Amino acid sequence: MRDIQLRPGQKEVCDYRGGLLGVPSVPGAGKTFTLAVLTANLIKEERHLPGKILIVTYMNSAVTNFKIRIGDLLEQQGLPRNKGFDVMTLHSLAMKIIKEKPEALFLTDAFIPLDEIEQNRILQRETAQWIEENDAIFKSFIAFHEKDKSLQVKLKVDQWTKKINNVCKEMISYLKCRGVDIHRIPELSKELPQHSLLRMCLAVYDKYERYLRHMGMIDFDDLIVKSIDLLKRDEGLRERFQEKYTYIFEDEAQDSSILQEELLRILAEKRGNLARVGDSNQSIMSTFTVSDPKLFKRYCEQPQTQVSKILVSSRNSKDIIDTANYLVEWSQELHPMALCRDSLEPQMISPVGEDDPFPNPKPEGYTIGKILAKTRREELFKIAKNAEKQRDKGKTIAVLIPNGYIMDEMKEIMDQQEIPYREVSSFPKERARATEALGCILDYLAHPDDQEKFIHLLIQYLQVEIKEDEGLLKFLSNCYLENIFYPMDHDILEREVPREILDSPNWKQLLENIYMLKRFMEASTVEPEALILHIAECLHFDEEQIAIAQKVALDVQYMMLLNPNWRMAELAAQLKYIRNTYNYFANLVYERNGFMAEPGTINLITYHKSKGLEFDTVYLTCMTSEEFPAKLEDKFRSDYWFLKQDYKNPTAVAKAELDVLLGEVHSLSPIEKARVETIQERLRLLYVGITRAKENLLFSCHEAYDSDFGRKNVTPSHYFHILKNYIEEKRTNEGN
Template sequence: MGLRKGQRELVEQYRGGYCGIAAIPGGGKTHCLSLWAVEMISQGLHKPGKILIVTYMNSAVNNFKQRIASELQKRGIAANKDYFVSTIHGLCLQIIKEKPDLISADEEFEIIDDVNKVHILSSSIQEWKRANADRFKTFVDESQLSANSLAKAYEEWESKLSGVILGAIREFKARGIKPLEAMEKCRGLGGTSLLKIAADIYEIYDRKLKTGGYFDFDDMLYNAKRVLELDSSLLERYRKKFTFVCEDEAQDSNLIQSEILTMIANGNLLRVGDSNQAICGSFTSSDFTFFKNFCELPQTTVYSITQSSRNTKDIINLANYFVRYVRERHPVPECRESLLPQYIEPVGDDDERKNPVTPEYGIKAKVFKSWEEEAAAVVMQLMHLMKANQDKTIAVLVPAAWKIEYLVGLMEERGVPCEQLDNTSKERNRTVRRIGRIIDFFALPESGEKLAEMVNECFIPDNPEDAAGMKNLETIRSRKQHKQMLADYLKGISTENILYPLGGEIDLNKVPEELLETQVWKEFEQKLEVIKDILGFPGTVIEKLILYISEKLAFNREERAIAQKIASDVRYLMSQDPHWTLSKLAQELLSSKNMFNFFANVVWELKGYEPKPGIVTVCTYHKSKGLEWDVVFLTSLNYADFPVSLKDKFIGEYWFLKQEYRNPQAIIKSELQKLMGEDISNIDPVMASKLETISEKARLLYVGITRAKEYLFLSGFHSNQGKRNESLPSGYLLELMNYISAGNGQASGSNPGERKGCAV
């Protein structure tokens, strides 16, 4: 079975009780957990119930399912009912749906998507603000601002408040505090208590959710736990249903999740995680100490997986160096425990899967003069790489979503195929967008602009494959020009003259001759009938219109599923709010964050993400968790995103607020801790929050480094030197640059001198 140290013990020895698997990155957690499940099922050791595996994302769910199913199939065992893989929210949904009446919910309750959640929260804030305009303003540092910038600051504050309150509500919910209870607890706090404000808004938000028949994701966890606590027979049923409970990525667990799984587990609980990869704490209520504490329980058997064949020895050395640096020399001593002394070991020579070897030293680092320069250099470098190594998978990691957009724009300009892992990426939203484009035009068919946009996005592909199936960059470029020409033409016309000319035929004299000769025009002419068919469809029943579009555009399996989902939801939406219009619907569909993201992603992830050579993956550091590529670019390693010292600039601090409120999230957290009588010693809350951020960002960088199998590029920038808004490269980048240039980390047996000047 090819099992390594730690993996073997799990698969061969774990048969019950508490067990913790501490694994290093690339340790093959999914692999060995799947094998363990298969082994148990093969031997019937999971009876009388099933094995439950809870993991963090739908893609991981599918990954587990596929691995287990294929291994069972190999062994000739039909047992798809013997295991159940789910996200924690999927599991909670199941539990609540068993008895929604216990928590006074209608059985048709819906889980609110992020977009609607923000809408509801904003309107709750508005409602609160109407009665509390002065309290709202009191936090802004008016003395520092001109009248002009003051208005802007209020605006900014309102937009930031949404995130702050959301964090507070999450904290309340994580402690099981209901809105009225929260208000009661905060009664004694002063008018300028952020926590008190949060409690007020929590009450409004909760009321709005309830009358809308909604739960948010935090409610799901909280209510699932409540249902299990209230109903012992149900809990008993779940305990019987699942003989074993396994939690993947246990370092990102939170209190309620841990409690739910422990309750269900009935003693057989297997948790797999890596504390050094805990990167969700600052925006969820997760905390890796739950996993750590679990491993330290006397009754827990712990197996450690320390070997990995994912990365080259060079990269392993760099990762281990980084751990050591943080632990021994981090400039903020309080952050030295942020990474545990778990060092990655390369596999032995007898292992069937060996660590990759590169002909040259595969790590480079550089500081650029600006983000733009950095981005351009990264794209140049990866184009170069793709040409030289067509079989390599490549990823570029960035700290923020807007930078993804920027990079993708650059790559598209240069014809570099890329894909995003973001839920809201273009690729994943393609189906929703296309329907949106068509409905947008359908709502306003006299608009040449909308016709042009629709035709371009839905009817004329960017790069049709030529006879040989090869994409020729030159053809792509000229096609792009022709498409632009068509778009320019369509934007200026009265659409009825093209679609329904009074004489019956299009007056070709009015079409630019140049355009008439192109392939693009011919394709456009061919598609006119389809466009007219769609336009002619009665618009009164929108769900049918959507299904009709799906049919006319010959959607594939996944696209049809999405179209059907949109169609059902639209019917429901229209009955909830009769004032919905086609244009409004189109707007929703065209926005990258829309209410169909969740479902589109479920469908998308069924296919599973598999890095493909020739297509560059662009994603955030966070989204890269659990994945690996041959080549990885870690970009934007700057102070703002990877702070090292307490003096660094921190995200989450708002310059327009009075000094004492600059970090509202931290203040709320500490106010709540105080209120709950939790031990917070005497640490300044802002300081505590900074320490937490520094620690987590160190782990985030560690995750990034360990994604790379063969080549790793680290970069940042130093812009606006000497100015107030100067942006400095992160101290980590500088430290690692020193390390690389000193040649310390090169795997023994290779000669640095010989490796210089290689392809990288």
């Protein structure tokens, strides 16, 4: 292995040879690189024998990254690239365990975990049935008012109907994580009042789980639960896996859950070699998953755990490091909520030494700024224009946006200003296009006489430029589509079409698409899954889009097996309902090669999605008290406006009810506890945003935004004011 210069902290980690190790690290500290070097060193010394080194990480993209890095290091030593190690996600590991003895769990060898599409469908059915059977209880959670008009009542009922599915889904995951089997449901339910959110979730959980067991299915939460159960019950299997892996390394340990921790402890139990690497200040998943940032902290505090911190980073300029460290210090000492003063761990980032081959960036002058705009639209417009200037400088650029609604508004502004950008949110439009095109075509084939669907299909997915062609648009809106698709006489059709339309280049393009759609109609008698693949081929899908189409086709085949009487209309309606899940799958397909920021490209990305990435210039947008609350009296996005005060965060209330039944007592009310946890996590999210910037950083905020209910006033986040004052003081000092 060629000489590798290790930084303070990295060297200590690479000296590890056994026992329990905790590695708290800071952003940009090179933890992936360090674990890769450690792995290669252990393999070179053959310390992994007779087993292997197992690295468990959070994302599939991280799996690929680890394999490449370790493979490169081994290759430099003349060793095979895949010698002596495995890299897996937690769910891949659990699958591997269960595949050893699926019959013990009454599963076949070919079992596949229930995907989100089918899980959402089952939950939708079970929640709908519960609502039908418990209408009065369902409505008892809604905040109806005497002055509510019928439309307002309907809106609140519709909103709760939509959200209840997510509440039950989150609670089922939480119940499984807490070890609550359905056999305990009668015992728990009798302790609860009729009007209880937990009682509702338990009822849906019971029906959902019994259906899965009847069908011989398991979901992704079951993978972890059942793999642990299998290892505990089967001594031979447990010993086999403990012998197989000499060392267990966990990446992103700050996002670990109780179940993940237990599974890894079981595997490391015999040899006692467990190394966990993480950054508690980047724990940003706990409010919507079962991860718990306290677990990694407790692990590091155990007396038997050796702790080696990696606190040196070359990612950010000194000014940006100072800003991140200031936020940590301020939160520890001066946060307005005393309960939130431990949100960020007191681990400060240090720049690398002067002799480091990869020094910290050194931009000219002070390159941190702020914008306070009157409206959100004004704020986003200013950001767009500023980012365009950075683009001209050849910088890598990221505009961090809190949520999908604001993402859509930002895209609209960028499009209007004709500023090119790349969307890196969960479901960017270019990735969703394949699934949406398939759904839109099937929807039209189910309603071939619907002119509105036909025109929408032409404009959005078949690229027929008729939006500005008023004559052609008017003609299509008023004609009989059957006469266009199947004219009795070609000459008669041409006589009915105005000459200016016939001479339009769009007319020829329209006829080509009509011919293609006719082929789809004629092929609609074949199996639906074959039709979907035929459509994908005719639309010239690329390799990644074909993979998505194949996934859709497999699910359609399964749906038709369960619902043999479905016609095209029912199938199209179901595909539209589950479109977001296909977008999720599309994202996985597109992310196989990972993400690489390109100079001169403006990346629109959510704060959460930015974790693990870095850019020359970063814009932290919409720092309002709604998005980054700092006090209990701030407005919280997790609150449902249409529910009564005591139920505004239904998942938090249901979790609190369960905690009480399991013997846990909290000093705060469920709503207060959830708000404190949100404040803590959003502060960590802000820290993540700051530490994405290498050279230039700009904070921005607004005082009002337009909604369907008119203009809403908002207040800048307390953090915005704190950082604004800090920046102004630093600028003043720079001037002196």
